[in-house]
Amino acid sequence: MDYKKILANLKKKDYAPVYFLQGEESYFIDQIVDYIDKEILTEGEKSFNQVVLYGKETDFKQVVDQAMQFPMMAAYRVVIVKEAQSMSSLEKLSSYIDNPSTQTILVLAHKHKKFDKRKKAFWAALKKNAVVLETKKLYDNQVPAHIIAKSKENNLRIDNKTAFILSEHLGNDLSKIANEIEKLALNIPAGSTIDLNHIQQFVGISKDYNVFELQKAIGAKNKKKAYAIVKYFAQNSKANPIQRNIGSFYNYFSTLFLSKKFEKADDRTFASKVRVNPYFAKDYKAAASNYTLPQIKRAFKLIHAMDKASKGVETRRSNEMGIYQEFLFKLFA
Missing domain, CATH: 1.20.272.10 (Zinc Finger, Delta Prime; domain 3)
Structure with missing residues (x-):
């Protein structure tokens, strides 16, 4: 499923029992994990109902144990597995994914690469019950359009030339791009057009020597x-x-x-x-x-x-x- 569609569904409280987020571009994975981490449960509910595990330090049994617990005074239990690509027994979760708890939201953040397509039982279970995101690094010629879209999200405009200069300076590091645009949004009025003077002052790119x-x-x-x-x-x-x-x-x-x-x-x-x-x-x-x-x-x-x-x-x-x-x-x- 598309990254924007997943976020839109989350904001509508249309939740899936399992989210499998994989691929080369970490930024989109981080955005979804961050939203689930912060927005599904209230601060009071998180103490008993939200847990973050790390792939290097956990195995499938621990994940299943956490996912099968009932929520306490909350509609859902949230289990987030970060660095799932480092979890050696990840494919053993296929039995749980095939029949997941309807009161748990399990998030598997498998960053930097795709999961092995040959693990057919795992993929069959994902297809049945999970929302799957596959991310790819943007090509260099796609970055200016991303900068324009990101600026719009922050209630700013930016012209093609300035977006290109930013993309050449920042590369395709989407986290860095997001940080710089958010910095601009804090320093110039909403609805403004980001120009060369702004990026020179707040990003540090010379408007003449770039x-x-x-x-x-x-x-x-x-x-x-x-x-x-x-x-x-x-x-x-x-x-x-x-x-x-x-x-x-x-x-x-x-x-x-x-x-x-x-x-x-x-x-x-x-x-x-x-x-x-x-x-x-x-x-x-x-x-x-x-x-x-x-x-x-x-x-x-x-x-x-x-x-x-x-x-x-x-x-x-x-x-x-x-x-x-x-x-x-x-x-x-």
Whole structure:
């Protein structure tokens, strides 16, 4: 079931006897566990009716023992198993899941990976009586849309450019994104549009010297601006780690590589084929026209060399400014 649908049902008090939450993206699992932990029982009911277990420290018998107890002066008993992926006997819960207590809400938080599909009895029991969530890490090109949606949840707006800059700075760490947007919501009026000044003041991203502006400069072959931005990055490396920027360079030239195939298409078709926001279609098409395919392929080799240099592999150059300068010098040559 979809994460939003599960939360919506919980808020309507439409509870399932078992929740099996699994997958690579912990954020969505944590959100559901947090809601169940805080909202189903009152503080007074929790003392006798809510228990949190940890997979490394428990086995299926303890889970079943807790789940089979009757609630005391409450409608439900809540049993949460965190780190269920570390529970060696997890599949042995299939008998309980096949016939669960209707007065217990059992939550199994199986994070960072999917449970073995070959455990057929376990999956058959889940299919019969459980709500199952499977989470996946967002792709980089999905993160700006998530930031826009998360901003809306916090009664804020954000434009495509600012969402992209935030995504490049924060990556696909959804917990970090949520924290930064909540911080913005505390500091700017409800209903406001998050702009570059806000993210500079409250997130610490320069409105002039950021990955978005560097990509634009590289795409336009604006050497002066590109060198100025990498100088800022090198001088502020804690906020602008070189490994993150190398990843951004790789993603950018990967998009340019695909852009060459569709640069003559209209913006809507281009955005769909290249998997970018239509807002950025013109920028990518213009950049693609400035680079030949051999130049883009060469850029990948330069990025690979930059990555090795940043790690001190096969090079004597260790300072970040030198690494950035060598990359740009060879790129623009």
